[in-house]
Amino acid sequence: MTHDPRQLRDAFGAFLTGVTVVTTINAEGQPIGFTANSFTSVSLDPPLLLVCLAKTSRNYAAVTEAAGFAVNILSEAQKDVSNTFARPVEDRFAAVAWRRGPFGSPVFDGVAAWFDCATHSVVDAGDHAILIGRVEAFENSGLTGLGYARGGYFLPALADKALISGQDMPQVLGAVAERDGQLMLTQTPDGGLALPGLELGSGEGVDALTAHLAGLSGLTAQPGLVYSIYEDTRVRRQHVIYRVTLGEGAATGGVFFPVEALPLERIADAATRDVLKRYAAEKSLGNFGVYVGNQEKGRVHAQPVRS
Structure with missing residues (x-):
């Protein structure tokens, strides 16, 4: 044959x-x-x-x-x-x-x-x-x-059951994007704030998020480990949020706030507020975890500390 x-x-x-x-x-x-x-x-x-x-x-x-x-x-x-x-x-x-x-x-x-x-x-x-x-x-x-x-790279640490089980619903990639102790957020049409991100199209992956962040900020963007994986059961979207390091230079877009002084009151989405509050707390300790669950409840899995 x-x-x-x-x-x-x-x-x-x-x-x-x-x-x-x-x-x-x-x-x-x-x-x-x-x-x-x-x-x-x-x-x-x-x-x-x-x-x-x-x-x-x-x-x-x-x-x-x-x-x-x-x-x-x-x-x-x-x-x-x-x-x-x-x-x-x-x-x-x-x-x-x-x-x-x-x-x-x-x-x-x-x-x-x-x-x-x-x-x-x-x-x-x-x-x-x-x-x-x-x-x-x-x-x-x-x-x-x-x-x-399938012709592309993946990080085994990201292949959590929650990540796999959510493949039957649209996936939104977001970023906790930091530079020099400040996080980049985006402004919403109503004057609020949100995490930068995008809904993936067919065949797209983390590279699409990298390109989106670079286009938005005018800075290089280096994705790191996944920080949060959760399903928003209200709108049937799976959110995968990465920790991202932004490069040096003058930003051409986005708004930046110190990690320890994030304007949480301007963020309407409760799940996003929770992500940012956890990031600020873990940043102060220097030890990050990975949240897996939905927009209301889940579990933070510890990541091994690397020397």
Whole structure:
């Protein structure tokens, strides 16, 4: 039976995976690497893992003939690293802090985990090769890994049941957007205030929120972790609010207020007031959580403190 390659690839893409960068040292002593999400553990005794490499890859010969390779599991803050190693960039390693692992292959700083491996075997598998590595050394940072599905990135920390269950209703992305101790709010037609945000269109994601905030403020916007996920049962909308850091420069839009002196009386929506009151309280403690529930009741889940 003949399958359409693109449709088959899309179907494979339904499986949620992590994102890794596989690295080694070539015959000239230079570091090489590529982004891969076809990674899995194989065995604990002996300690084995595998990754798959396309035979069309320019790294194919160097990797399959090397004595070993490393697998760097990227953390949720390393989407740029993934993109760099997925593209034909001349000096990919200039974009990441790295060192040689105990067995000799490049391992990265800031990853969720790395494994420095000896090549155990190379198995032919159609248009790919399966690289099986024996783990000689590894390090687990405890950071959350970066996820990938359907051709796009996601943060596993955001895949809460509430986030998944709300996919059958329109989704509104909002932002607690901070710069130098001040939060940006937007003015409503009646003179009130609201969180900046937008209702997502088909196929849109967090990048749409980033672009919206940049267009609204004239500043760069860097989304961080999700801060609040709640369903507004009155109007059947799911709200996902991110913590966002705004860049330096003169803002061209939005209105800014100190976190400790937010004009809550000008905010008509009770759920938004609750978000901002909680943010001000948690900001003073330096420890943020994630609210999951609806506009009236829910639970704040603690986030791990990261050094």
